[in-house]
Amino acid sequence: MWQLLNSDMEFLVESDFIYLPLLLDPEIEKEVQALLRPGRPTENPGHPVSKTIITHQDKHFVKALSIHSVLENYEVINAYDYKRRRKEFLRKYQLTREVEGILLDDTLKTILFQVMPYFIRKNRGLQRNKLTDEEILDLVGATIDIPAKYYKEAKTFRNVEHLKALLKGLENQKPIFKPPVNGLLSAHQLRDWFHEAVHAKILAHEHDRLTKALQIRLQFRQAKPEHAATLLYIADTGSMEIDGFGFTRKIAYKGEYYVYKRIGEYVLKDYSARGYLFPDCRVAVSTYTPYRPFVMEKYKHPFLLRHKSGQEICMKHFVPPNEFTAENAIRILEEGLTALRYGYDARRRNGYHTLERTWVYIPTIDFEDYRI
């Protein structure tokens, strides 16, 4: 596509399609003659007339690309160029921070307000009442030392006037999308039009994003500044840990997280009732498939095949769920923790490995160093 737009060719634009000059060989010429024969029935009766080959100024042009389709899918077709143009655009209007997008993220909301309360100590004493979202944010703010800069940012974040002005500015600048005029266009004319169209698309997209961002900020205005600071801190860092429960944002996948719970030290007993002290590790589940519990650290256990990091825990009757919900995440973590802590049966010696040395199989993983 870009090779075409950077060439010195001439294109024909007709009813939202780009027509390219037709290249010939004897077979193609025969087909063209047949297509252009007068009195030939229409190609698709009942469909709107859209010719495959058009003759313009004694030259043949063949239907090639739908302008709307290319424009619509440009983000996928040429991701690199689209990102570059978008970055330029955002830099121009100082819109590079995308905290609103993260705050809008449902996955993070689920982890923070539905999964986390299950695993952390919420109340002191014998009180047992369900925490509201605000109380959870209070708890997080009290537990974690949030840097002062987030409080400052929260103040500016709550000030929506700047964003409103920016939005108005964008609205004034918003170019009206016009399809190119029908007829012959040189490559550079088409290229210029295409760049303008992509620009208009980015502008429209950003306008939508800013409108949503404005809505969020208006919501934030009613919240306490400390809550806003806490949320900004979480959105920015993407990770947090309270009472052994935590989550961390994946680097490779945008908007995906590992949710984990620390197991703490525990003892397993072998066939002869000798104790083995296992160190702490993080049992985690990803918000992106597969929804199976795994151990984040380099770890060895009878239910882990090797001694390395990121191993799935072997569980015989566990059926992973199909979607990530708070209930599923809690269940997966619970199952993983229970399997590691209570799943090993010294009598049956289940799992990949046994705790004591047996002379039946060649031992691959040894737990002698954990012996108490």
Add this chain to the structure above:
Amino acid sequence: MTFLQHIRNERAQQRKKKPLKRDVFNQICSLVREYDLKENFLSVLDNVEVDLSGDNLKFTRVRLKTSMENSLFSLATKDEYSLTMSIIGKVDNAYLKFANSPAEILLCGPLYCLNPSLTNQKLMRYHFETLFLHEYAKANREI
């Protein structure tokens, strides 16, 4: 042969690898594009027999066949296509598909006049000028 066998044989034939045949359009179109030939080449082609008569022939000169990598199929713009078809129409003999340079296109007609039964191997291996000189010398000797 039963009907089933017939179907099997037919399918076996369809599956069989078919060698790519030398195509005169592909060959000439590649030459037109590679050497950027224009319409004036046709007038040169018209005067080729005049150029070859008399002192222009140097018997001591032996030229090598130019090696050429053809594309599997050629697609030409309208101008290239019309020029290619005009060359094919003008020369119109079996040796044309073995021409590897514009000079060989020019010699195609005279060579065919001298000896229309040269083998494909010879045409592929030797430059048309060499073949022409050889045939020309043979014809003179016979006289």
